[in-house]
Amino acid sequence: MVYCGKPSKGCGNCRSRKIRCDQARPACAQCIRAKRECPGYRDQLSLMFRDESRSVIRKATVEVGASPSIGPKSKGPTVRSPRTDCPDGKKGSNGPVGRAMRPRDPIHQSVDRRASAFCSLSPEVQPPAEASREEAICFFLRGNAIPGNVWAGEFVERFMDDPSPTPSKRAMQSSLLAVSSAMLSRARKKRSLQRLAQEEYVSALNLLNTALADVKEAKTNQALGAVILLAIYEIICSRAPKDIDQWTRHITGATALLHLRGPDQLKTEIGLRLFLHLRYQIVISCIQRTARVPRSLFDCTEHAIWLRPAEDKSNRLIMIIGRLASLRADLREGIVTDSHEVLAITSRLEADLVAWLATLPPEFNYQTETVTPYDILFQERRGGLVPYDDQYHEYPNLWISNTWNQYRCTRIIINEIALDHIRKLALSSTNASLSEEIWQQCKAQRINIRRLAVDICRSVPYILGALPNSRSHAALPLERFMGGLTVLWPLFLAGIVERPNHALRCWVIQCLRLIGHSFGFDQALATMDIVAADAGILREVDDHNVAEECPSPVSMGTPPIMPDVHYTQIPASEETII
Structure with a gap:
């Protein structure tokens, strides 16, 4: 595969007229203004790398035929192989095979070099009918x-x-x-x-x-x-909801490998990166299965606090999530049964989360923006994604947005457990004044859960790269592939907060469908099915209706958990948490 330069992203009309194209869907503004039919846009990756196998065979044949035999040199004209045109009209190299066109963009040059390192070439040069492994x-x-x-x-x-x-x-x-x-x-x-x-x-x-x-x-x-x-x-x-267990088995295997590797794995940069990448998946997998977090993961996290001070906030959040997993395991095993004791534990976890929140530095701040009526091309430019309630967040970087959603998911589960046991106390109480006090606390828990779910939804446009002030895209940008992975678990929790047919749940279902089709994540579609079938953490009933059936926090489904991706720190801008 030969790199042919970065092709134009504009439609055919704009390229032929040599004007800037806004790449809007279904038709760009320039074609609409000129009353022309917009021909659409080309596949960038297929244009960027082109199959040159036939050209290589032709050049090799010419060189073999022109090779001098023993005797005097031929004085005939030198045979030159024709230039190879790139898809966008640029000319390639006309030298020997070793001087094939190289990418001018250092980023793509690095990507091409790394991809070549993985793919061994076959002794026989045959033009592939489909995309090559290197291209994949x-x-x-x-x-x-x-x-x-x-x-x-x-x-x-x-x-x-x-x-x-x-x-x-x-x-x-x-x-x-x-x-x-x-x-x-x-x-x-x-x-x-x-x-x-x-x-x-x-x-x-x-x-x-x-x-x-x-x-x-x-x-x-x-x-x-x-x-x-x-x-x-x-x-x-994994398209079927039952296939999600395949992911769980791989994470369980990775957990065993982390235990086998021990703290020594953190001595190298790659080993430390792999641990930071994997540990959130392990902790949340334990929450899904109501299992305990292995002690070895906590030990490695404590080592990571000293080895990577910049990860301190994420490390401490992971420790709190691990304690939440232990609480869910205690509830399943019947070790903790008294509702007062459960509420005491959830209160401590809640207090630790609030304390963690208070220590966040300014670079963790984000802004809440509102889509204006004048931004009529927002949906067309951004692959169909519309912000929930016309509001979205802007974060300094993707790593920080992921950390915020980890915090929100943890607090939703803590509040759900507390809400379940507050209801149990209210049902068993004969004191009218105490019952009223408990129901007020129950109402506060509901408000917290709803607010956290809405904040998760508002983070999605940034995570998927669908903001109106960023570089225009006709669809969700491929570079946000990892963002699509990290947001599935938060979207699942946000989606099951409200009852079926609630506006927030409908928005989450549409968002999961968009992620599934835009990024090709079958598990996003499986998660969508689970969300659609769930009864909801909160029901549309009066807070004083003691006959309400409460969902058990230990009987949650096993939706997918996405990788905890860590990113380099970006200098903070002057932003305020709304």
């Missing part, structure tokens, strides 16, 4: 091109620095190809890529089982990276 990996790297992401930058290249073909390295290669091909198969709607993804997935499982049989191999970064990639594959390909 480029597609994956582009979707993760966010500063600090463990799958971006030089981190992926370092994973493969070891030249020896170890089982763990081969397992990670197959896992990466499985995820990359699955992503591209949804973007291109190619069944051949889907079959390739399934084949690589099976190959990765077999190679990983071989690697895990050796303790030394099981402790490598490549083995853990392969498991994480397989979990991402399940997010992309």
